[in-house]
Amino acid sequence: MEEVFRFFQKTGVRRVLIFAILIFVFYMLRSIINIILLTFIFSFLINGLERFISKRIPLNRKITVLLLYSLVVSGLTYGAVKYLPILVSEISQLINQLTEFYSKPIETDNQVFNYVIALIQKYEITDYIGVGVSFLVKSLNDIGTIGLQVLLALILSLFFLLEKERIISFTIRFKESKISSFYNELEYFGVRFIGTFGKVIEAQFMIATVNTVITTFCLWLFDFPQLFALAIMVFILGLIPVAGVIISLIPLAIIAYSIGGVMTVIYVLIMVAVVHAIEAYILNPKLMSSKTNLPVFYTFIILIFGEHFFGVWGLILGIPIFVFLLDVLGVRTVDVEEKRK
DSSP states (O other), rough: OOOHHHHHHHHHHHHHHHHHHHHHHHHHHHGGHHHHHHHHHHHHHEEEEEHHHHTTTOOOOOHHHHHHHHHHHHHHHHHHIIHHHHHHHHHHHHHHHHHHHSSSSOSSHHHHHHHHHHHHHHHHHHHHHHHHHHHHHHHHHHHHHHHHHHHHHHHHHHHHHTHHHHHHHHGGGGGGGGHHHHHHHHHHHHHIIIIIHHHHHHHHHHHHHHHHHHHHHHHHHTSOOOSHHHHHHHHHTTTSSSHHHHHHHHHHHHHHHHHHHHHHHHHHHHHHHHHHIIIIIIIIIIITTTTTTTOHHHHHHHHHHHHHHHHHHHHHHHHHHHHHHHHOOOOOOOOOHHHHH
């Protein structure tokens, strides 16, 4: 009996056991996982923004937090009232445009393009568009639920940031309690989680924002229709590392051909290549550092499995979670010699 007790007292065994318990708890809470993730993301991003502002403007922390949340709520309310109907209309037009492109044969002298169209018609890709339309309709019908989840996440994150010092001082009391060993392991995972998952999510949002601004400006120069819907699409896909830029290329290329022919498609390809180069050689090294220096093969495998098991959240959070697990396991993503260069 004492040997069994000593076995479970080992740091590695205890850590694995507690991590398994955490996974089980999150599995049991899967019905509210959206609220949990949104609360963490809002708290982390706005806390980082508040710290950034406080270093430059001497304001009371709570006042800064209240001002930031007021801006966020005002922006969301204004956007929902003024731009949500426009967004729904533009998405409907975008789907109709893509469906018409797929369903109606286009006569052109470009043999490659004719071959692609033939493949699209042969494998009945319009059926997949029908599924996409159904998903969109379901999402629009569930917009009330999504809005409520966002509102609850905002309220929870607001209370957390307003009482951050009090929450920390109260939580740290568990360190001297009868469950101190459990608390120490939770603290270990929490520090690792914030240092990897949180930082990667923050960087992904910044990269997606920069990519969206550049892409939307270029699409405006190319005289693209439904700019607002396309900007939302590019931003959401921009949250998906590496693959997001490639996925966004498909609808952009189709719309480019429908409005300007092959030359517009070439312009879009050049634009996407430039945006991808900015992300790969400027933004990623600057914002991500060595956090996500993963082989592309690993990245796509994680995205495939993440989407299969967790849907859209898996695409967005798959890489940050994998990086967090690597950090917990002590796996270095960059060689020491490479990091010194």
